[in-house]
Amino acid sequence: MNTLGTAIMTLSEAAARHSEPGPGVTRVLGSAEHRALLVDLRRWMQEAGLSVELDAAGNLVGRTPTVEGARTLIIGSHQDSVRQGGKYDGMLGILLPLVVLQHLHQQGKTLAVNVELVAFSDEEGARFSSTLVGSSALAGTFDPALLEATDANGITMAEALRELGANPEGIAELARTPDQVCGYLEVHIEQGPVLESLGLPVGVVTAITGIERHAVSLIGKAGHAGTTPMTLRRDAMVAATQVVQAVDHHCRHTEDLVGVVGELVVTPNAVNVIPSRVDLTIELRSPFTEIRLAARKALFGDIAQRLASSGCELRHRLTYQQSEVRCADTLQQQLSRAIEQAGYKSHRLFSGAGHDGLAMAHLTDVGMLFVRCKDGLSHHPDESITVEDAEATAQVLTHYLLNLEA
Ligand SMILES: [Zn+2]
Incomplete structure (x- = not known):
């Protein structure tokens, strides 16, 4: 079995090949590796029945068919890595929902809300010492001064975004309004040892520290x-x-x-x-x-x-x-329920690391699922998850999405 888990692991391996040479994964905003990843990601999103657009901030956005009058759930995480990072920090939060949406699409299931799956262009900020570029653009808190930030070779962020095919002048127009959006959900590896110590595949995040x-x-x-x-x-x-x-x-x-x-x-x-x-x-x-x-x-x-x-x-x-960002109580409850429906014990834990939710909380309610990672290790080439945990989390996300009401 583990059909979804296997698909998630296969895509994770494929995505990890878009990396600078050296140990682990190194993929930064506007790089050749970023561009190459987007080619694959666009195709995978289209195969999942999503309509795909590269936005002005370099985010790749895949949308489910429009449900008239319904609000939009934004699901996403970041495509970029730290230098010599792992395969799952960020990418898991794009590829796991992608596989779930593809599965629902193939089964002919429709959702009560619109879903935007977003591969944020930059969260770690390894190239420009920036952070949360992609998510702050959607949240309407992007600081345009960042566009003049330069990398080690003197290339500005604006130039890097143009190289990617994005349009930095249009970033301000990306800001969503709270009434359009019903929440932001991110799946992320835990980057710590708590779930492993409890023997649980997945947990609900209460707050970003x-x-x-x-x-x-x-x-x-x-x-x-x-x-x-x-x-x-x-x-x-x-x-x-x-x-x-x-x-x-x-x-x-x-x-x-x-x-x-x-x-x-x-x-x-x-x-x-x-x-x-x-x-x-x-x-x-x-x-x-x-x-x-x-x-x-x-x-x-x-x-x-x-x-x-x-x-x-x-x-x-x-x-x-x-300051910390509290995950919304409603989202925590919905995610807990989905974990129990999938047959697991729901455990709540806080995130000791920063995430795109820090920016998205300016726009809407935030919820996060953490996936157990081996030895609590992250930002490291040996970062690792199991196919069983990927499957378990995909089942949880499936329940969560099918439970949603308009
Ligand atoms: Zn991350």
Whole structure:
């Protein structure tokens, strides 16, 4: 069996061949690989009974036959990858719904709503340090200044979009209005180990995490590592270890909060000199703003206490902040029901990574299904899912679509 799962895996392999050379998949906005993928994708969408259009932002949009007076469900994910990424991050959310729509088409089943299947041109932003280009165009939040962003060779995003056959001047007109759309649904690999640890193929996303980043400096005093008595030192590295411990401690003891000290720069970074300065980053993520803000306050209070006797000065500033996006309750309930209809236990989990839903939430209700991935691994050539999980998720999506009412 696994007819749908097998079709999804076959298309995933075919799509992954459109990649720059090297390990894994590298496919960026407006590249030759992107253009080549669109040729295949257009054909596959047409075979699924969809009418296909490349829009001004380089999104490939496939539409089901129009149901007069019905609103539109947008289903999609991104065609682009990180450098040396995997086969499923993004593409699974295009190919899995495509196979489901093709199956429904072949069975002569019609839906109560219009469906637009969208292969977003750019979400990861590996070429132009952009993000959510395709989805922000549909949501009406695209920043036109991005068109002047350049890649490593000085090519602008506008030029890359034209090369693809898109029309950057027309992006503003792509914005949908909320009354035209009944929701946005994305299928995505989990990129984490939760579903695997629970033994479940698929789960319902409750929220896309909020995130904040801080730049922290610890200022101590350099000194000879042999001659300065331990009691007279102002060692910035020792102070930094307290910050690392505090972040880890607070995140371990706060539900729905994760965090990391991911960067650390030591000055002067010499084997026999007491570190005079450490610059580091703190990143906190939570699906709940109130938890994140409370954790920030508690964390910096704790750090101040831990550093009180260190003789080191603490400087910090917030460098980035993005609030979470809650997935709509109705969509969560509908997706849970579809999972149970397909014979699985419905589990809800939050997304610790960003997705196109961050942009689409400006337009409409957002729902997401996560598919179990092997070892929780993503953004990596070894990213992997099973044919059984692809089949299970396709069955869930089929139930969800057939349950929809006008
Ligand atoms: Zn993704």
